[in-house]
Amino acid sequence: MGRTPCCEKKGLKKGPWAPEEDEILVNYIKQHGHGSWRSLPKLAGLLRCGKSCRLRWTNYLRPDIKRGPFTIEEEKLVIQLHGILGNRWVAIAAQLPRRTDNEIKNLWNTHLRKRLLCMGIDPQTHKPFPPCGGPILAAPSSPATRHMAQWESARLEAEARLSKESLQPNSPDYFLRLWNSEVGESFRKLNNEHSTACRSSISQTSSSTKCGSVSAVTVDACPNAAGSSTPASNRIDETEEQIDSSDSCCSEDSSDTALQLLLDFPINNDMSFLENC
C-alpha cells in the first residue's frame, strides 16, 4: 500500500522541541483536543508534522505523565510483565499508571535488559543462557532463573492449549487478564505475604531456601553472564525439587500448572537483585 511520508513537506521542523512549541501544543490541545493529528500542526500554527506532535504530547507533555526515576517496584513489574507480554510496550505501560511506553522501552533497553544479562538470563526469552551454547535449561544458574524458566515453559504450554481450545487465544492477553483478575490480585497479595514470611525465615536460618536464593543470584550469577558454568549452577534446593516433581507430571492440566507457578513465584525476593546488581 503506497503511503506518503508523514513529514514529506519541506520546511517542517525536526529535532528537539523548543519550550515555545511545547506551549503552543499544550495550549491548543487544552482548548480543542488533539482531533486529527495530521491537521493539528497546521491549525495550531506549528511547523511540525502531526506524528511529531502526537509523540511529543503522548510521551512528554500529557499532564498525567509521571516523570522521574522508576521505583524498584515499577522495575520489578516491568520485568514480570515483559516476561508475559514480551516487547509489547504499550500493554506493559498500561499496567504502570502514568508511565509511557517509550519511557518503559528506554528503561528496558538501558537498564533492565543489562541487569538480566548480568544475571545470565536471556532478556528476550527470560530463560537462563545455556552454558557455553549447550541446550537451554540444562542447568539454570539459580533457583530464581530456574523458576522463571519453569514459568515460561508452563506459560507456553498453557498458551498452546488455549489456542487449541479456541479460548480467545492471544495468550499474552489471556495472561494479562489473569494478571488483572482476582487470581492475579491474590497472586500479588500472596507473594507479598510469602516474601514477608520468607524474610523472617531467612533471618532465622542461613540454609538454602526458596527465598534465600537471592544472594546466590546476585553473587553467583553475575560472573556467569557469558554463559560459563559456575558452582552455583549445580545448586538445587528443596524448592526446585518440588517444582521439578510438579513439572514432570505431564498429565497435569497445563493452565493449572501455570497458575500454580504463578502463585509460587517468589517475586519480591527473587527480583530483589534489582537493588544490588
Place this chain on the structure above:
DNA sequence: AACCGATCCAACCGCGTTTCA
C-alpha cells in the same frame, strides 16, 4: 583542562493495523 568512550533518553523512522470514503 581536554579528550574520549559509555550511557541515557527524546525523537525519528518504518511498517502493520484501522478507519473511512
Place this chain on the structure above:
DNA sequence: ATGAAACGCGGTTGGATCGGT
C-alpha cells in the same frame, strides 16, 4: 470490496551528558 489516509506501535538513532583518564 477496495484502497488511500491516518493512526499507533516497536525499533533505532543521534545529540547531550557523565565519568574516567
